[in-house]
Amino acid sequence: MKVNTDIGIKLKNPFMLASGILDENGYTMERILNNGASSTVTKSIGMEERRGFDPPVIYHDENYIINAVGLSNPGIDNFEEEIKIALRSGKPVIGSIFGRDAEEFSLLARKMESYSVSAIELNLSCPHVKGYGMEVGSDPDLVSEIVSEVKSKVSIPVFSKLSPNTSDIVEEAKAAEKSDALVLINTIKAMKIDIYARKPVLSNVYGGLSGASIKPVGIRYVYEIKKELNKKIIGVGGIENINDAIEYIMAGASAVQIGSAVYKYGIGIFNKLNNDLNEFFIKNNINDIEDIIGVALK
Amino acid sequence: MKRAYIIDNITEGKNVNTVVFSTDDEIKPGQFIMAWAPGINEIPLSFSYINKIKKITVKIYGEASEYIAHLKRGDYLYYSGPYGKPFTIVPGKKLLIGAGTGIAPLIPLIDDNTYGIISGKTADDIIFERYFNNRLKIVTDDGSYGMNGYVTTALKTLDLNEFDMLYACGPEIMLKTVYDYIKNMDINAQFSLERSMKCGIGLCDSCSINGYQVCTDGPVFSIEQLKNMDEFGRTRLQYSGKRIYF
Numbered sequence A: 001m002k003v004n005t006d007i008g009i010k011l012k013n014p015f016m017l018a019s020g021i022l023d024e025n026g027y028t029m030e031r032i033l034n035n036g037a038s039s040t041v042t043k044s045i046g047m048e049e050r051r052g053f054d055p056p057v058i059y060h061d062e063n064y065i066i067n068a069v070g071l072s073n074p075g076i077d078n079f080e081e082e083i084k085i086a087l088r089s090g091k092p093v094i095g096s097i098f099g100r101d102a103e104e105f106s107l108l109a110r111k112m113e114s115y116s117v118s119a120i121e122l123n124l125s126c127p128h129v130k131g132y133g134m135e136v137g138s139d140p141d142l143v144s145e146i147v148s149e150v151k152s153k154v155s156i157p158v159f160s161k162l163s164p165n166t167s168d169i170v171e172e173a174k175a176a177e178k179s180d181a182l183v184l185i186n187t188i189k190a191m192k193i194d195i196y197a198r199k200p201v202l203s204n205v206y207g208g209l210s211g212a213s214i215k216p217v218g219i220r221y222v223y224e225i226k227k228e229l230n231k232k233i234i235g236v237g238g239i240e241n242i243n244d245a246i247e248y249i250m251a252g253a254s255a256v257q258i259g260s261a262v263y264k265y266g267i268g269i270f271n272k273l274n275n276d277l278n279e280f281f282i283k284n285n286i287n288d289i290e291d292i293i294g295v296a297l298k
Numbered sequence B: 001m002k003r004a005y006i007i008d009n010i011t012e013g014k015n016v017n018t019v020v021f022s023t024d025d026e027i028k029p030g031q032f033i034m035a036w037a038p039g040i041n042e043i044p045l046s047f048s049y050i051n052k053i054k055k056i057t058v059k060i061y062g063e064a065s066e067y068i069a070h071l072k073r074g075d076y077l078y079y080s081g082p083y084g085k086p087f088t089i090v091p092g093k094k095l096l097i098g099a100g101t102g103i104a105p106l107i108p109l110i111d112d113n114t115y116g117i118i119s120g121k122t123a124d125d126i127i128f129e130r131y132f133n134n135r136l137k138i139v140t141d142d143g144s145y146g147m148n149g150y151v152t153t154a155l156k157t158l159d160l161n162e163f164d165m166l167y168a169c170g171p172e173i174m175l176k177t178v179y180d181y182i183k184n185m186d187i188n189a190q191f192s193l194e195r196s197m198k199c200g201i202g203l204c205d206s207c208s209i210n211g212y213q214v215c216t217d218g219p220v221f222s223i224e225q226l227k228n229m230d231e232f233g234r235t236r237l238q239y240s241g242k243r244i245y246f
């Protein structure tokens, strides 16, 4: 049975830790990598240390999370130590970065490469911080400039993480076509009001929606982009169990990332997904993950 | 977000208040809530009383703790939780060790076989003496109340082998002092850690220590667990996630 997969880097299994969930700290990444995740994407790292927004930065309900952490991060220069600790696991670490323009992105990417990450993930899609993420990602010319610049500056694979908060994600994906893989999707811009306090809950008012409730949106984007562009895709959004993961793979994802579900099920979710994948393959006579990637498009 | 009607507000000492409310939540000693000060911040707070009536005891440091500490009868407390792993209660003789408001989450552990140590910088920091029926040592840095010295000054006056479990809560440096004092003795102990917390549900990595999340894997850790955590009492994370030394 073959469950290892290739997204420009080779992964022992399709289950990766998504950016922003328990991956700001080296020891935490190391622990998750030692417990079934095939790789981790780091918290998105910028040029400078950033405190992020004040709490509440997260609101959660049974089926969703809304977060406005505000791209808090220790800054690229402080992050080398964390990556070093995470790499003791022997598993690949993917460096997620965010910047204002092509120059910042390439500088960050070069530093990440010098820290021995296996690939770069460009965060072109965070929905709640002014001047970054989605604001960068919704400008196709800027996206293609950033991707070309970064590709020319590093020799490791480059992934682009795209925003569902755009009128035309196909155009955005085409602009990022030079990337080695596309990561779909980031959170969807959202908010929560407490009806008794009569106030928005998040200190930043707006945040990004994730968790089970966004899975159908993620599936649609993975399917649609796979159909249009036939690029390698990493699926992310609302994956809580093996059926969710298989659905993403059948829609066209070569690997999947798990984020919000870690809060419901703990880091044990990675070992469980691995066991359940084996069981699913046996029960359904599947021998090779390649046989089901994008099978729903055929 | 849950909300609870405030029944009372008790002044415990200088800048320390207890907020009293009633909820159906089942709370175990050591668990905490994320208390929301709308438009200001959201902060972790533990329970100092956990029957049908609940109490949280808050020391004022900044704007959020000030807002919560001043909630009065008729106001509402907005919160999420309860969160975290509680203390494991073992039968036998207990020693509770609390620094300042760190004594608050230990109060629900008190039974008729409990002894206490409360430490503080100065007399103003000592609260909850009344719950211990004189089975208590008090120690202050400046000697303005009780013994003059640190938590170890009080520990040295006790035969720790008499106790079946030590329960400690306070700033991490104080916890490390207690840990260092007892680590080579054959003594059972549990420590409740305080780290900066942004989410309380194990997602943001801001409270982590050696890969464990204080909000979900803790806040209570056994002495055995801490023996494998070299970050304990040595490094912590800032709000940005940057690791700094204590």
Ligand SMILES: Cc1cc2nc3c(=O)[nH]c(=O)nc-3n(C[C@H](O)[C@H](O)[C@H](O)COP(=O)(O)OP(=O)(O)OC[C@H]3O[C@@H](n4cnc5c(N)ncnc54)[C@H](O)[C@@H]3O)c2cc1C
Pocket: B032, B041, B043, B044, B045, B046, B047, B056, B057, B058, B059, B060, B061, B062, B063, B064, B065, B066, B101, B104, B105, B171, B193, B194, B195, B196, B197, B219
């Ligand atoms: C699991 C857990 C349980 C807790 N339970 C309680 C509790 O029951 N009662 C209680 O009073 N507090 C408790 N705390 C601490 C409490 O959460 C903080 O005091 C609070 O977050 C301060 O918020 P603020 O916005 O008012 O102050 P901030 O604006 O955050 O701080 C103002 C200033 O005070 C300093 N400061 C803040 N908190 C502390 C502290 N605890 N010790 C020393 N200096 C500090 C800051 O560094 C800053 O300089 C707990 C913390 C944790 C992690």
Ligand SMILES: Cc1cc2nc3c(=O)[nH]c(=O)nc-3n(C[C@H](O)[C@H](O)[C@H](O)COP(=O)(O)O)c2cc1C
Pocket: A018, A019, A020, A021, A043, A044, A058, A065, A067, A069, A071, A096, A123, A126, A161, A185, A186, A187, A209, A210, A211, A212, A214, A236, A237, A238, A239, A257, A258, A259, A260, A261, B203, B204
């Ligand atoms: C608390 C939190 C923080 C996040 N931070 C980042 C981030 O820094 N960079 C990024 O690209 N995505 C970030 N995300 C988005 C996730 O990586 C993921 O795309 C999204 O949550 C959907 O997946 P999920 O439903 O499995 O969580 C964050 C999500 C959450 C919940």
Ligand code: FES
Pocket: B196, B197, B198, B199, B200, B201, B202, B203, B204, B205, B206, B207, B208, B213, B214, B215, B216
């Ligand atoms: S407070 Fe966010 S992980 Fe513990």
